[in-house]
Structures are given as C-alpha cells and as structure tokens.
Amino acid sequence: MEERRGYWFLLTGLLIGLLLGSLYSMVIAPLQQVDMAPISLSAADKDRYRGMVVAAYTANPDVSRARARLALLNDPDPAAALMTQANNLLAQGGSASEARNFAMLASAISSINAGTPLPLAAATPTLMVTPDTGGNAAGTAPVQPTVTAPSAPTKAPTRAASATVKAVATVTLAAGVPTATPTATPGAPFGLKNREQVCDATLGALLQVQITDASGNPVPGVEVRVTWVGGEDAFFTGLKPDKGTGYADFTMNPDETYTLRLTDGGRPVTELKAPRCTDADGKTFAGGWLLSFSQ
Template sequence: MERGGITRPGVAWIGLLLGLAAGVGLGLFYTWQVDPVIELNTAPWQLNATAREDYVIAIALSYAQNRDLTLAFDRLRAVAPDRNVWQVVADIACARHKSVQIASNSDVVVMRALEQLYSPQGARGCADGQYPTPAPAVFMTPTLTITPATPLQPPATKTPASDPAIPTATPEMIPTSPPTDDRFILARVESYCDPAQEGLLEVRIFDARGQGLRGVPVQVSWGGGQRDQFFTGLKPGREPGYADFQMERGRSYQVSIPGLVSDPRSLEATTCQAGAGGQMATVTASYRVNFQQQAN
C-alpha cells in the first residue's frame, strides 16, 4: 500500500489472479499437449473399436469353454461400462456377419460363441440364427451293423475263380422315420476300401430337394466321451454339403447333426483289403454318410 509517498510491500490482487489464470493455462497446456501422461494401465473400455471387438470375441470364446456367465458379464462390463453389454455382443456379431467372410471352422465357432452369449440374455442382432448350434450329442452303445455281401455266384458257363471273393460291405439304405418339420434323417451309410483315402469319413448333407447344405455343423463322437465338430461347405473344390473327418483305425465313431431324428449309427474304423499296385493291402475302411432333410 502506498501512503504519503511511502511504498509498502503488498499484493496486487488483479495481477495475482491474472498470473494464476495464465499459470494454470500454461500448466494444463504443458501436461495435456506437450508432455501428457504416458499411456499405461489402459482398461478395456479405452480400446479402439477393432481391439474392443477382439476382446469381446475372446470373452465369448472363454464363455463357450467355461460357461461362467458372471465372469463373462464382469469382463464385458469392463469393455462397455455404460452400455447394455449383451447388445454390444449382438452388435459385434452382426457387424462380423455383415462384413467378415466366414471362411473357417474357427470363424463359425466365433459366431456361435457370440450368439450363445447374447441371445439367452435377450439381446438381438442380424446374426441371430445364422450359425445354428448343433444338437446335443447322443451317445449310444456302438453296434456294428455292416453286413458283408453274399459272394456272387459265377455264371455256369465260366470257370470259377480260384481266389475266394473278398467280402465287401454293401451300401445300406436306412429306413426313414415319419417326416417332421426341418428334421434330418440318416439316408445312407456306405463303407468302402481305398488305399488313397484310408479311414476317411465323408459326410454329405442335402436339403429336401437334394441340394447340398452349406454351413451345417457335424458332430463326431468316439470312445471316452471325446467329440469334435466341423462344418459342411468349407472344403475347397467340393460340393456345398460336403465335409470330412479323419478316423483312426480301431475306433468306433458316431456322427450326428442338429435336427437328426433317426438313430445315430456307429461306424467302425475296421480294416479291409484293397488292391494297390497289383497287390492286396490292409487299409482302414472309409465311409460315406448322407443326411437328408425331410420335406415339410
């Protein structure tokens, strides 16, 4: 303060406030623009769209394996804390269905895992029902039903062959059950011996008009409760309804698809004799299995 020409130390409040404002502004500019906090400990909700989609897919796959809905919910909430997490999953499934080419078994498994996560929680999206979940596997006691054909009798005018005829399994038509809506029956089981395709299980799925059906999950189960799943229409150069599986010699397999109304058949990967290079060789039997959709 200044009185009677004497200068005393004091505070010019206007100057102080202006200085404060300028200082805060400079400080924030420096810490937000020039030298911001280094990005560490990022949480899932801070991820970009692509990474967030990867994270949600991982959550869905994890849920498909452990079936822990609470854990999946907690993880999803970390991704989208301010949204309906189930709808987030549905939206991602829809986006993938629209934009991503579903090219492999793994892609189909991802789509099914996403739907299994959001659909029971009431969320809806454009991918609903596009990748159907296979029906539960039915495990039955294996019963070998392949019957060797009766050797053909040579015509009377020809000399009987010295080598005994090699028994081969014959194609067998399976009786069909009464038609029901969108159901499949096991239409044909045929075994064959081919040294070039040992132990191959060929599966073909047809609709009611006889056209191959793409993207149908096929479940194969075998001893010890083991099972695996694959889809039709993913084999390059083969028909849309085709898929195959490599069997191991000596095992018994069962094939099933969603909506199968006829009883599953047990297929034995037994040995058989086949000619290869002028000699007979012991190879693992292969099968052709056809499923047919019943007309409505």
C-alpha cells in the first residue's frame, strides 16, 4: 500500500510541473511568431498576397519578378493557382477586369514555363543598373536611404531563404523595353474565322474558343461572354494554358441555345446549340463547337 502511495506522489509532482510548464509556455511567455515566410500564410492571406502580385504585375508587367514572388507561396503550379483564384473571383461576382489580370499573368507564366517565346518581347527582363540618385528622390520624405546601384541581380541576401526576394528586388525592366505579356494588336476587333462542329463523346457539349491576333499568336485574357434565355456567363482565354493561352471553353446545356460575344469587339455568334452526334455504335450524344477568332 505504501509503495502505491509513492507512485501517486510522483504522478502528482509530474502534473504540478506540467501545469506550471504549460502555464508559462502558453500564457505567460507564449512563443511569438517572427520572421515568417509567405509560404506560412493562411490560404486566405495567400490569396490576398497573390492578388497583390497580380496588381503589381499589371502595373509593371515583369513576368520574372511576378513569378519569383509567386514562388514564395510554393504553389505546386502557380499558373493553376492564379487560374483558380480568377475563377473564384468571377464566381463570387468579383471584378471581371481583375480576373482578366489574373488570367494574363497565368498565361505569361505558363508561356515561360512551356518555353514558348512570347510574341512581343523577350521572356527575360533586361537588367538595368540605375545610377545612384544621390539620396532622396522624392525630396520631402523624412527618410534618406542610401541607394546604391546593384552590381548584380542576385546580391547576397540576409539569409539564404530570402534569395528569391532579393533577386526580385534588384531586377528592373529597362525603360522602353516591351512587356513580356502577349497582347493583341490594339484596336482591331476579333472576327469569327472558323466554326467547327466537334463530335467527341469525351468532350461532350463543350463550346471551345480559340483566339489569335493578327500574327496568329494566341491571345490570353480576352473576355468571352455567353448568354442564353435567362442566363449569362463570362470566362477568359488563357485560364487553361495547357490547351493554349488563347483557349477558353464553356460547357453547354444541350437544351439551351447560346449567343457568344467577345467583349473586345466583333460580331456576336448566335444560334449556338449543342449538335446531335452519333458514335460508332449508333448512339447519339450532345457534341460541341470549336470557334476560332482572329483579328
């Protein structure tokens, strides 16, 4: 009996210690998060961070810089993450132009990943070493940082993990260098060049759109609107870069008749209805359309 009591007092001591240790480490002096990386952000905060990358890219279309920033989030496929966020944005009734910006960056990144040369510029940004301005460029700011021209784009960061950020910070596009983002020839509207019935049971009633510019290059970020009796939907080219940056698709309801219109101009395509197709066994199924637009 005395032996058992001995064990109990040990357990009591352990519990008292555990209580004291937990109280100290969780209440009195809890661990504070410091020096965290974007990869540790919550999904919602990652979305906001990604949105900021897109906003910065829209203002300064430097795809290498945007790609390096997105790499900090460690998405398995940054372009796919952008596409998903663009789709979510549209689904939640968000700004179409913002979703378009997401699509543009997704397309630009996919183009580089696929090694596709971009039509209007080199994929690699030009490095510019800007001479020291000699201090305060804004004139009235209270902070007088010493701005030194970087000798190389990958100056040693404070820690190894921040190498990407440093590379981002010191690479700038030279003034006048065309952007790495493929864009359509300004002004010219898109016209329907080909309307092809697609009888493929695996695709079903898929309305596929291919858009190219006057040079035949695929154009990402073009908003496509489909309307039907009692409904409307919008989608963008470039959200499925594996099928081409000028590609977009929409699944039709076989019972509906659609009108398709590009918001960048051109005449609407009317009377789009899923065609009836027959497979090798004589079974009928709803087919789709492939619409090719060009400037």
